[in-house]
Amino acid sequence: MREINRVVMKKDALQLVTGKPAYTEDLAPEGCLIVKALRSPHARAVVRHVDTKAALAVPGIECVLTAEDVPKTRFTIAGQTYPELSPYDRLILDTQIRYVGDPVALVAGRDAACVDKAMRMIKVEYDVQEPLLDFHQAVDNPIIVHPEEDWNPRVPVGGDNKRNIIAQAEEDWGDVDAAFQKADVVIDRTYHTKQVQQSMMETFRAYTYLDEFGRLVIVSSTQVPFHVRRIVATALEIPKSKIRVIKPRIGGGFGAKQTVVMECYPALITLRTGKRAYMVYTREEAMTVSSPRHEADVHVRLGASRDGMIQVISVESLWNGGAYGDHSPTTVTLSGHKSIPLYNRFSAFRFRYTAVYTNTIAAGAYRGYGATQGIFALESAVNELADTLHMDPGALRLQNIVQQGETMPAYFNETALSCNLGECLKRVQSMIDWEHVYPRQVLPNGKIRAAGLALAMQGSSISNVDVASATIKVNDDGFYTLSIGATDMGTGCDTILAQIAAECLDCSVDEIVTRGVDTDTSPYDSGSYASSTTYLTGMAVVKTCRSLIEKMKEKAARMLEHADASELEFTGDAVVDPASGRKVTRQELGNAAMITNDIALEATETHYSPTSPPPFMAAVAVVDVDPETGHIDLVDYAAVVDCGTVINPALARVQTEGGLVQGIGMTLMENVQFDSNGRIQNNSFMQYRIPGRMDIGSIRVEFAPSYEPNGPFGAKSIGEIVINTPAPAIAEAVYQATGLRFTELPITAEKVYMGLKSKK
Amino acid sequence: MKIQYWLNGKVENDEIAPGQMLYDLLRKKGCYSVKCGCETTACGLCTVWLEEKPVLSCAVLAARIDGKHVTTLEGLQGEAQKFARYMGQEGSDQCGFCNPGFVMNVLAMVRELGNPTEEEIKEYLAGNLCRCTGYVSHMRVLKQYLTEKGKGMRL
Numbered sequence: 013m014r015e016i017n018r019v020v021m022k023k024d025a026l027q028l029v030t031g032k033p034a035y036t037e038d039l040a041p042e043g044c045l046i047v048k049a050l051r052s053p054h055a056r057a058v059v060r061h062v063d064t065k066a067a068l069a070v071p072g073i074e075c076v077l078t079a080e081d082v083p084k085t086r087f088t089i090a091g092q093t094y095p096e097l098s099p100y101d102r103l104i105l106d107t108q109i110r111y112v113g114d115p116v117a118l119v120a121g122r123d124a125a126c127v128d129k130a131m132r133m134i135k136v137e138y139d140v141q142e143p144l145l146d147f148h149q150a151v152d153n154p155i156i157v158h159p160e161e162d163w164n165p166r167v168p169v170g171g172d173n174k175r176n177i178i179a180q181a182e183e184d185w186g187d188v189d190a191a192f193q194k195a196d197v198v199i200d201r202t203y204h205t206k207q208v209q210q211s212m213m214e215t216f217r218a219y220t221y222l223d224e225f226g227r228l229v230i231v232s233s234t235q236v237p238f239h240v241r242r243i244v245a246t247a248l249e250i251p252k253s254k255i256r257v258i259k260p261r262i263g264g265g266f267g268a269k270q271t272v273v274m275e276c277y278p279a280l281i282t283l284r285t286g287k288r289a290y291m292v293y294t295r296e297e298a299m300t301v302s303s304p305r306h307e308a309d310v311h312v313r314l315g316a317s318r319d320g321m322i323q324v325i326s327v328e329s330l331w332n333g334g335a336y337g338d339h340s341p342t343t344v345t346l347s348g349h350k351s352i353p354l355y356n357r358f359s360a361f362r363f364r365y366t367a368v369y370t371n372t373i374a375a376g377a378y379r380g381y382g383a384t385q386g387i388f389a390l391e392s393a394v395n396e397l398a399d400t401l402h403m404d405p406g407a408l409r410l411q412n413i414v415q416q417g418e419t420m421p422a423y424f425n426e427t428a429l430s431c432n433l434g435e436c437l438k439r440v441q442s443m444i445d446w447e448h449v450y451p452r453q454v455l456p457n458g459k460i461r462a463a464g465l466a467l468a469m470q471g472s473s474i475s476n477v478d479v480a481s482a483t484i485k486v487n488d489d490g491f492y493t494l495s496i497g498a499t500d501m502g503t504g505c506d507t508i509l510a511q512i513a514a515e516c517l518d519c520s521v522d523e524i525v526t527r528g529v530d531t532d533t534s535p536y537d538s539g540s541y542a543s544s545t546t547y548l549t550g551m552a553v554v555k556t557c558r559s560l561i562e563k564m565k566e567k568a569a570r571m572l573e574h575a576d577a578s579e580l581e582f583t584g585d586a587v588v589d590p591a592s593g594r595k596v597t598r599q600e601l602g603n604a605a606m607i608t609n610d611i612a613l614e615a616t617e618t619h620y621s622p623t624s625p626p627p628f629m630a631a632v633a634v635v636d637v638d639p640e641t642g643h644i645d646l647v648d649y650a651a652v653v654d655c656g657t658v659i660n661p662a663l664a665r666v667q668t669e670g671g672l673v674q675g676i677g678m679t680l681m682e683n684v685q686f687d688s689n690g691r692i693q694n695n696s697f698m699q700y701r702i703p704g705r706m707d708i709g710s711i712r713v714e715f716a717p718s719y720e721p722n723g724p725f726g727a728k729s730i731g732e733i734v735i736n737t738p739a740p741a742i743a744e745a746v747y748q749a750t751g752l753r754f755t756e757l758p759i760t761a762e763k764v765y766m767g768l769k770s771k772k
Numbered sequence: 773m774k775i776q777y778w779l780n781g782k783v784e785n786d787e788i789a790p791g792q793m794l795y796d797l798l799r800k801k802g803c804y805s806v807k808c809g810c811e812t813t814a815c816g817l818c819t820v821w822l823e824e825k826p827v828l829s830c831a832v833l834a835a836r837i838d839g840k841h842v843t844t845l846e847g848l849q850g851e852a853q854k855f856a857r858y859m860g861q862e863g864s865d866q867c868g869f870c871n872p873g874f875v876m877n878v879l880a881m882v883r884e885l886g887n888p889t890e891e892e893i894k895e896y897l898a899g900n901l902c903r904c905t906g907y908v909s910h911m912r913v914l915k916q917y918l919t920e921k922g923k924g925m926r927l
Binding site for chain 1: 804805806807809810811812814815817844845846849852853855856857859860861862863864865866867868869870871872875894895897898899900901902903904905906907908909910
């Protein structure tokens, strides 16, 4: 292994750190029309009339579009493989307003100032209606969020718009009720997590123009370029062949940009005006009309024997989808499918879920994709079980967790071909000196130090759905170009995939140029989401390299006038005939391919995976809680990850650290609050605090690799799993420090203080 | 109104709108390293130097730079290139969007504090948000950078 399990600097690192133009806004041409959306201040209303006369008279205004000007085909903006599990329930502009921020009109003009002025001059008559804001009350509520007759679920997922249900299902394995009756102990709790914002530093943005062939080009900060093409074509009712999507560098995604949040707007303006258009979301828009994590209630019941064997697990999830279906039918399934299989000694499990419509912001995809909520609930319940039984939570887990080689009935009967979870658990306990830190100690300054443990899992790509491809070409002097449809959003996949190619082709990473996504030229890839890129696109790269080597041998055989290419050997720098010792260098091959040639030195392969191998991890949080103020200091956080083979240790480590801190933010500070009219109060980084460097104590990450036979060089995913442990680990540490069991996030000083006060 | 100022060492004369912010002016001048992450002075992405001191360009009126020196990362490419290698080796660049503002503050800190302690570093850079890295790798980068610069960190 030369290039695998090696720190390689990201190919774009020097350009990015030194501030070179690379992102959508840096590349947008001069003279774009500026596009903004006029948004409803009401959570539920019918738009009776929009008077645009005065706005259109503002100098510089090019066009103002309202619901009557846009296509009438419903679509979904969830960036998923077609046919999407997400119902087609949106219009670009609709007369039915479903949440605060739903757009009423699009305004385009020569600069932001004239557009702002025009927006102030649009008069909208609303028929304001009572909104449905509480997701607990959604099912069969007389207020129906989607009353329309053309509500269109492309795939049946148990939804019923007349009942405000987006998706619903239940799954029982074994005799659940009997198992609960037999259990010595039953833990029964409901956990509430709120909406959380991905808060990537670069908000949503795209620019659009018509190219020299009259085709619509969309340059977008997106994780899903091919889905953008399909979704925009559907929404605008134009052929997909008329659209080209280009992905430049992305300033963070975390799932937010797996939803096609705003590309339709500038695209429509360009189609209508023929002019270049640019739209950028303000931070306020990114906080209020975007694609956050779903608010959820997860009801967990655990049945166990007195000796701590978990005999039955029940997870019932209620999901607040908000105003549109988007990623609800899919995220909700992970709350059970990617939590329950952590344990594998039970005789029965139950997983039921309902995702509902309300008149709040539509939720989308956020790192963890529903597993985060499920794991907070299940792991909190397991901690409570250990506490109830007076058992060490590590020891209890060790006797219940899934082991390598086992079939996982709660995970589509997949076999855990790679699982080092036990080692993760033992290692993290030793990293943190668990024996001494758990459960608690009173410090000389009066604070209480305590520890909490949690496990997590995720998947690696969507089994039997996601498609990944790679194209590799040999060029002049033998350098390679690797084209991918996967989207590097800072994760480093342009580099990681080049490392995989370099390993296969026995060359250095520098000899491989990676070219990111242009839907006209890149091979198809579902996109970078669902923890798929290293695992799935990585495997596509491996297959492509194999094919390319065959082509190079074929060409070399021709050049050596050797009859049988299969007798030749590829050494990385050359193709050699071992019998004669004669060879053709890669440089010669590349150059020969450009004169009198009929063998394309280029290969494309495509890959899907029938399984979604889970990465696993274990983590311990150590907190100091001040009993006087309720303040929580996260003093130490240790995590051990099994992501299979670590392709690039530096990037894997930073992915882990970053994911942990996002999870810590969700647990301790990030708090979306609505007022009684359904308006989000936390609509800036001043009111919605994400962790800063002062909020973070020690964070330590180690790896305990397994070897996944279906992954490239044994690799599994890492991008998402890393956000899943902080909530249950910190909640448990706070419980051990205070005796207060928090089942709702975030756990703030105020809540701890009030809890301690009411306990006295 | 008309202003005259130095941008990365060169004299510039510009006609600006009265309410124009420095951030918008700098982007117009082609300083694409300057990014906007929040519009509310909470993220640090738009950090540039005004008279060698870091300021948030989204909150400085362009009128205030009249007669003054403005420095963006475009004007510090030599130092930025060196620092970038440390960031790159740690994988600490990630999406990169917050990097220029962060680097501007790091370079200002090195000038101002010499050999800072870990706490001083955290305080100095507290206003620079990053959503990708969780900050831990930033500290590894800074320890190496300061050590190899011969400054070191005070323990």
